[in-house]
Every structure is written in C-alpha cells, then in structure tokens.
Amino acid sequence: MDCDLTHGCNGAHAGQDCLTCETRAFSVCAALAEEDLATLHALATPVRFAPKETLLFQGQPAPTVYNITRGSVRLYTLLPDGRRQIIGFAMTGDFIGLSMQETAGFSADAIDAVEACAFTRTAYSALADSKPLLLRRLHDQTNHELMLAQEQMMLLGRRSAEEKIICFLLGIQQRLARIGRPSITVPLPMGRQDMADFLGLTIETVSRTLTRLARDRTILLVPDGVRLLNRSHMAMVAAA
Amino acid sequence: MDCDLTHGCNGAHAGQDCLTCETRAFSVCAALAEEDLATLHALATPVRFAPKETLLFQGQPAPTVYNITRGSVRLYTLLPDGRRQIIGFAMTGDFIGLSMQETAGFSADAIDAVEACAFTRTAYSALADSKPLLLRRLHDQTNHELMLAQEQMMLLGRRSAEEKIICFLLGIQQRLARIGRPSITVPLPMGRQDMADFLGLTIETVSRTLTRLARDRTILLVPDGVRLLNRSHMAMVAAA
DNA sequence: CGAAGAATTGAGTCCTATCAAATGCCGTGG
DNA sequence: CCACGGCATTTGATAGGACTCAATTCTTCG
Secondary structure, eight states: OOOOGGGOOOOTTTTOOGGGOTTGGGSGGGGSOHHHHHHHHHHOEEEEEOTTOEEEOTTSBOOEEEEEEESOEEEEEEOTTSOEEEEEEEOTTOEEOTTOOSBOSSEEEESSOEEEEEEEHHHHHHHHHHOHHHHHHHHHHHHHHHHHHHHHHHHHHHOOHHHHHHHHHHHHHHHHHHTTOOOSEEEOOSOHHHHHHHHTOOHHHHHHHHHHHHHTTSEEEETTEEEESOHHHHHHHHHO | OOOOGGGOOOOTTTTOOGGGOTTGGGSGGGGSOHHHHHHHHHHOEEEEEOTTOEEEOTTSBOOEEEEEEESOEEEEEEOTTSOEEEEEEEOTTOEEOTTOOSBOSSEEEESSOEEEEEEEHHHHHHHHHHOHHHHHHHHHHHHHHHHHHHHHHHHHHHOOHHHHHHHHHHHHHHHHHHTTOOOSEEEOOSOHHHHHHHHTOOHHHHHHHHHHHHHTTSEEEETTEEEESOHHHHHHHHHO
C-alpha cells in the first residue's frame, strides 16, 4: 500500500486489529459483538497523520470517516476574513464525520501525531444500516455532541474569560476520566491559540488568565499541560 | 378532558388530524406514509400553551415530546446565578425532545400562544423503532441541529454585536422561507431580552444595534418585527 | 549556538456591559 | 374617553473586561 501524504499514511503498525483495539470500549465500536468486529475490521484502514495535517476541509467532499485511536484533532470553521472558531477537539475514541454528510461542515486537522481507523463513508453507512445497535450508538453519540455544543454556547455567550478557562480544563479532565485516563494533571496537546479559538478569546487573554490562575495557586503550569491544585474552587466557578 | 395548566390545555380545535396537518410537510412526520399517519394520529394529543408557560424544565424528567404546530418556543439553560443562554427557538414544524433522554438538558417555554402535538416519549420511541424512515428522519434532524449549533458557536465566539444581529435576522428569514413563509418583513415574536440571551449580548446592546441599523436604512423597525431594506449589505456582513 | 516559533508581559484602546433615566406601549378601570 | 400602572424598549453616561499592538522571554530544534 502506498503512502499518500494528503490523506494520511499507514504506518508500520498497520497490523492492528479491531478485536484488540484498546479504544474499542470507548468508541462506537462497543456496539458490535465480537463476530461483527471481523466485518468492521475488513472495512477499516489504519491511517496516521502528522501534526497540522488535514483530515477534512470545510465545504469539500468527505468520502472518509475516522475513528481516532491516538492523538488529538481540532475541528473548526473559518470566516472569509480569517477568524476561526474551534468547535471541538477529537481525541482517542472520538468519531469524526458522524453526520455522514456528503460535504464536511467544518475542517479538521491533526494537532499532534494522530492515528485513526479510516472507513469509506458509504461502507460505514451500509454497515450502520445493517446493524441497528451501531446506528443507535451513532445516534446517541450525535446527541451527546449536541449536548456538548449547547453547553459550549452557554460558555461562549455568557461566561467570563476566567470561567471559560476553568470550564475548559475541567472538561478535558472529565473527558479523559471517561476514557480511563483520570489524572490531576491535565495534558494540553493544543497550543494557546487553539484554546483561544475554542473559548472565544484571544491568545493573550488565555495566557494572562492561565498565569493569574497559577499565581492564585489554583493551577500549576507544566510543560504541555496543567496540574489542578484547587479543584473545589474550580468546580464552584464552573457551576456558578 | 380536563384542562391542566401546568402541562398545557387542549383547545376546542382538538379535532385536528395528522393527515390534514398543515405542518406535516416540514416536520419529521413527512417520513411517514399516509397509512402510518393514522397510527401516529392515535398517539398524538393536541395541546396548547399560553405565553410563558413551561414545556420542559432543565434537569427534570421529560416524559413528553412535542411537535410545534403554531407559535414560538424558547429553549434555554440557566446558570445558578441567573445568567441565561437561549440555545434556540423552536417554531412551526420543529420538534422538541428529539434526544429522547430521560431528563431534559434545557428548559423550554412558550413565547406566544403555542399549539403542539404531544407524544409520550416511550410511545414515540417505539414508533421510531418500528419505522426506520422515521428514525432516519429523526437522525437527520439531530444532525441539522448540530450543524446549527456549530454555526451558533462561531457567532457567539467570533462575531461582533452588529454581525450577530444581522446573522440572526437573516437566519430567521431563511428558516421561515424553508417552511413556506418567505417574506421581506421578518416577524420577531420574542422580546429584546430573548434576542440578547440568544446572541450573547445585553438587551441594551441589542436595542442600540437595531436602532443604528434602522438609522443606516439597513432595516426598518416595525411592530413585532423588522423589514430588511438592504439584504445585499446584510448578506455581505453575514458572509464576511 | 542561533534562529524561528510559541508564550508571556506590558501599555493603551475599544467595544460592550453596567447603571440610570426617559419614553413608548397596552390593557385596565374610573 | 382618558388617566393610570406596569412592562418593554430606548437612550444616555460611565466603567470595565477583553482586545490590539508591541516588545520580551521562553522553547524547540537544526
């Protein structure tokens, strides 16, 4: 198999199997019985993306859907004048292209080194039609995303910069806990500009707010992440 | 049948039939063949809500799903300190409770006089399971809502007050056009505070921005609505 | 070690929020 | 019919939080 840089590159680890996939339990694949996983595995192509490589481009055909098995991806839309809104970060276990629309409604690119299972949209769609449980799982997943989107609207429309940062950090932590990686230290693979474009802030405000929280001993800034020192205070702010 | 104010009141027009429902073509019901509409009709209970009456309350069980046939509903979430974010407005043909979760993720109440078809969540869920086309239609509808939510994130996070107002007005107009009510005059059943809480602004900023747009001859303020005078300029701003 | 990019810090401005008052709009009841 | 009260909206004055522009400082990596 050859290596197409524009669509990602199968690495040497291509022997990975759906049956032994570590992320199965957290992914839509959990809906399938073991015997169906063989069918799924036949459809899946493992792919890799280097940092900044594009998975999807806003407005262009999206013939492929991806299930992220490693790394982080930013999903975003752009205005013609360059303003960017990141609508979410996809990480291990997340599905990109759930809507299975002909054309992508947003762009997506790799933040760090990303590994994923790729499926052709048509093949995946057909499998979903034949496996009601999988379809149901997709539907639930979409509903979950809709709920997250609604929470993000509250964050973007009605919260202060400090609240935005705190909610963001707690949100990442909760998400990692749900996929079996709980930790007081929250890893932040994305840069400050990505955080800013997700939270509706500027990069300077993100930086200033983080340093202020660090001065207050609410958090501790560490390389590529943040350690949460005062979770009770953060939880108060997030709830309020 | 008695009249329970907390859950809406069947009016004298209760004889309405799914077969002759004017909103059928724009609603999820469009997925059903005529013979299935009888089944649907048996499950539907027509209800009415007075202005400010509550359909759903955030965090409480939601045993009922509604298909709005007349009037407008605001969907919103509240923070403990009273800050409100309106996540959407439901109007004729829109479905409330799509996610079919046990508990509501947001509150919903009537803006003006609302008429709706009510279904018990369990009965509707069972019907969806037996009619794949209906389920598919529900899924598509959810995907559509997710797309709208993502557009709203861009609006809330990255657009100026004037852009927010303009996008909002054009959005309402497009929506009315899609359900067969195209018009240069955009009706605004919701008050200024509702617009503010939807757009992430204050009521004063909404008012000021509207009057400025009226001074510029971009719009004309009319009772309970706005007439769009310079759509090309508005379209430019919305695209930019 | 040096260059390039990322992050932080600083100074000043602007947009929107806040606080406050005036105006307009209805429905009620005298 | 008109005065009145309550509510929504508009308008004004001021303040503040986040943005902008600009300059360091810190990292990373060849």
